[in-house]
Amino acid sequence: MIRLRVLGFIALLLVSVSMAAQADDAKPQRPTDQFFDSDGVKIHYIEQGAGEPVLLIHGFTANIQLQWVAPGVFPRLAKEFRVIALDNRGHGRSGKPHDAAEYGVKMVEDSIRLLDHLKIERAHVVGYSMGGFITNKLLSLHPERVITATLGGAGWSREGDKRFEIMDQLADSLDAGTGIAPLLKFLTPEGAPPLSEEQIKTYNQMVLLLNDPKALAAAVRGMKGLMIPEEKLLANTRPVLALIGSKDPLKAGVDELEKVKMPQLTVEVIDGADHMDAFGRPEFIEGLEKFLDANRVAQPAAAAAGN
Secondary structure, three states: OOOHHHHHHHHHHHHHHHHHHHOHHHOOOOOOOOOEEOEEEEEEEEEEEOOOEEEEEEEOOOOOOHHOOOOOHHHHOOOEEOOOOOOOOOOOOOOOOOHHHHHHHHHHHHHHHHHHOOOOEEEEEEEHHHHHHHHHHHHHHHHHHHEEEEEEEEOOOOOOOHHHHHHHHHHHHHHHHOOHHHHHHHHHHOOOOOOOHHHHHHHHHHHHHHHOOHHHHHOOOOOOOOHHHHHHHHHHHHHHHEEEOOOOOOOOHHHHHOOOOOOOOEEEEEEEOOOOHHOOOOOHHHHHHHHHOOOOOOOOHHHHHHH
């Protein structure tokens, strides 16, 4: 099954490349690519729709198209909300520093600066994987900017978490030009057959084709800056949704959020899903839409305009 997941993910990568290559006049509904300066780093973003703002933050090695547009999350949410998605620094069409000091909390600040750039006071913030860890850190540092937070494929990143020892191995592998094999092995669900060397090679080729490995290595090393003390979790006052696949190795971090009783937390487990496919499952967007609808702070824009 994991082989099919990886092949499917590679297919999505190809879709991403294809969609990005198409001219805007051939796809008039495609949002306009926009850029802004975030403390010296160029950040690429798109936005579409009207209503309460929803900010989408993608995962490691992904980008706007791969994480949100190709699986249908971005266009579906744009029917009800003002949706903004950014390419994280080190990814997509954003700037790619090679210094680890330029990542971590600075990735959180990119999102805050984007909200400032768009003159948005508060937003629903939705992240997946690395984007989920960024979202949780943003919530802990800037709760006043958050309406709700959704942690997709991510839980609690904390000091002393041995699961994150894999990050040093991953960064070393990327710096050596040998790809993300340590991450692929880590994300393989328990009990699933291991990937073959040929499958790992194919996946690495696709990832390295679309990314700058030195920037990815720096981003990985900077992720230690996204860890959150327990007291910050317990101080939360905003509604939080954790959406996680039942076979996702990162589900342990979601279980820990429940164990420490993070306030305002709702957990939805997508049965049979793993880290590589949960965001494309219908249960993901359905659970997200339900959560956002239940936590609106105002009427939808169309209804408000009629008053």
